[in-house]
Structures are given as C-alpha cells and as structure tokens.
Amino acid sequence: MQPISPELREWIVTQLAAGHSVAALRQSMHAAGWRDDATDAALAEVERGAAGATAAGAATAAAAPARTDMPGPRLEGSPLYLDGGDRRVQVLQTVQHPRVVVFGNLLDAAECEGLIDAARARLARSRTVETKTGGEALNADRTSDGMFFERGENALVARIEARIATLLNWPLDHGEGLQILRYSPGAQYKPHYDYFDPREPGTPTILRRGGQRVGTLVMYLQEPEAGGATTFPDIGLEVAPVRGTGVFFSYDRPDPATRTLHGGAPVLAGEKWVATKWLREGVFR
Ligand code: PD2
Numbered sequence: 048m049q050p051i052s053p054e055l056r057e058w059i060v061t062q063l064a065a066g067h068s069v070a071a072l073r074q075s076m077h078a079a080g081w082r083d084d085a086t087d088a089a090l091a092e093v094e095r096g097a098a099g100a101t102a103a104g105a106a107t108a109a110a111a112p113a114r115t116d117m118p119g120p121r122l123e124g125s126p127l128y129l130d131g132g133d134r135r136v137q138v139l140q141t142v143q144h145p146r147v148v149v150f151g152n153l154l155d156a157a158e159c160e161g162l163i164d165a166a167r168a169r170l171a172r173s174r175t176v177e178t179k180t181g182g183e184a185l186n187a188d189r190t191s192d193g194m195f196f197e198r199g200e201n202a203l204v205a206r207i208e209a210r211i212a213t214l215l216n217w218p219l220d221h222g223e224g225l226q227i228l229r230y231s232p233g234a235q236y237k238p239h240y241d242y243f244d245p246r247e248p249g250t251p252t253i254l255r256r257g258g259q260r261v262g263t264l265v266m267y268l269q270e271p272e273a274g275g276a277t278t279f280p281d282i283g284l285e286v287a288p289v290r291g292t293g294v295f296f297s298y299d300r301p302d303p304a305t306r307t308l309h310g311g312a313p314v315l316a317g318e319k320w321v322a323t324k325w326l327r328e329g330v331f332r
C-alpha cells in the first residue's frame with residue numbers, strides 16, 4: 048500500500064474535524080474512484096493519529112481530492128526527447144490542463160505493422176465496458192472493430208508495454224492489455240470519458256480489477272486518408288492520427304472537471320488503426 052499523500056491526509060483531517068462521519072468520507076472517496084482497500088488504509092492511518100476527532104454526525108462530505116501520484120512523462124526542463132528505454136521518443140505538443148502530451152517516434156513502422164498483423168484475424172465489433180452492469184456491450188457510439196492482447200502476450204507487445212511504462216513512469220502491471228481498434232470509412236468513437244463513472248451501478252465491480260483508470264495512451268498504427276483525428280472538444284484540440292505517433296492524457300479523478308472528454312472523429316477515407324493502453328491506479332489482473 049502506498050503512503051497517503053499530504054493532500055489526502057489534510058482533506059480527511061479537515062472533513063473529520065468538520066464533523067463528517069467516517070462513513071460519509073468513505074462514500075465520498077468511493078464516489079471519487081478510490082479503491083475500498085486504499086480508502087480503508089488511508090482512513091485508518093489518519094484515524095490513528097487523530098483519535099477522538101471523529102464526530103458521529105454529518106451527512107455527505109465534500110468531494111474527495113484529486114490523486115497526486117499520476118502517470119505521465121517527466122517534462123521538467125521542457126525536453127524535446129524522452130527516454131523510452133529502447134528508443135528516444137519525441138515530445139511534439141503538450142497541454143497543461145488537461146494534461147495532454149503528443150509523442151513522436153513512439154513506434155516504428157515495423158512495430159505498427161506487426162501489431163496490425165497479429166490483431167487482424169481476431170477483430171470483432173468493438174465492445175465497451177458497461178458501467179451499468181460491470182459487463183461488456185456493443186456500443187452504437189463506437190463503430191470500430193477491436194480486440195485486446197493479453198499483457199505481455201508476445202515479444203512485440205511486451206517490448207511496447209515496457210517502453211510505455213518507462214515513458215509514462217507507471218508500473219507495467221498497472222496497465223490493461225493493449226487494445227487494437229480498426230476504423231473503416233464512417234466509423235468513429237463519439238466523445239466520452241475513459242474513466243468509469245462512479246455513479247453507475249456496475250462501476251464497483253469494474254474497479255475491483257485495478258481501481259480507476261487514470262491515464263490513456265492512444266498510438267496510431269495506420270493513417271486514414273482523411274478524418275479520424277482524436278478530438279478533445281472541451282479544449283478545441285484535434286490530434287492528427289499520424290503513424291508511429293501517439294497522444295497521452297491523464298485524469299486525476301473521475302470527473303468532467305478533468306476536461307478529458309475525447310473522441311475519435313469519423314474516418315472519411317481509408318482505414319485508421321490505433322492501439323490504446325489504459326492505465327489503472329493499481330495492479331490490473
Ligand atoms: O481512436 C481514437 O482516436 C480514440 C478516440 C477516443 C480512441 C479512444 N478514445 C480510446 O481508445 O479510448
């Protein structure tokens with residue numbers, strides 16, 4: 048278990064001092080996407096140091112604070128290149144809020160082809176995780192075909208996953224398996240959030256596998272002839288799907304205030320292929 052951050056400790060102490068119950072805090076943290084085991088550990092740690100501060104009463108506590116340990120490249124000093132372990136990755140563009148980073152030289156052409164070749168025969172109409180039930184379902188907002196590799200399923204996947212872990216400073220075992228998507232002309236992925244909505248009944252089931260998603264890396268494997276940008280409507284950003292490049296973004300709480308609404312614009316001509324790596328707050332099994 049990671050030590051709790053000063054911000055979270057401060058928040059818990061303040062809430063308890065204001066008379067909110069431990070149960071109300073637990074509920075708020077749960078709604079903000081904190082895993083139950085992490086919540087219990089944090090509350091227990093603070094309670095040990097602040098015995099007696101727990102007033103019994105109080106309804107709902109304020110929304111839990113944002114996470115402080117987040118995946119992402121180290122951009123202090125505005126580097127043009129980053130260490131991807133086995134290659135030098137370019138920093139092409141950055142946005143502060145939301146944190147968005149566009150990378151160049153992330154994958155070479157052979158790697159893009161290798162992923163496409165290994166995925167092609169296993170494609171099926173894309174399903175999305177259903178927060179209503181915790182299962183999976185066809186989704187009219189997502190008209191691509193897709194598949195998932197197991198984490199480390201083959202040498203190519205393992206190499207790319209190790210690169211991502213180095214680049215984004217996030218443990219490899221906190222990542223979901225790589226997802227491959229193929230968009231034919233007309234296919235799109237309507238704007239959505241990648242985190243799981245805490246208000247949906249199926250979310251607690253989903254969160255048992257590694258907690259919330261906290262970051263996304265979309266890597267472009269094949270360029271369409273036109274269309275197919277990854278869009279961020281809240282900030283007016285469109286990332287062109289150039290082969291070998293990728294866009295990373297992170298979200299420190301499962302809330303629209305993160306401004307991470309994003310979508311895949313319709314492909315107008317040709318085929319667009321991407322690989323997506325979603326990062327969880329904990330170990331994804
Ligand atoms: O393919 C994309 O551009 C895209 C857009 C939005 C992919 C995803 N979301 C995703 O895989 O979550």
Ligand code: ZN
Pocket residue numbers: 239240241263309
């Ligand atoms: Zn997405």
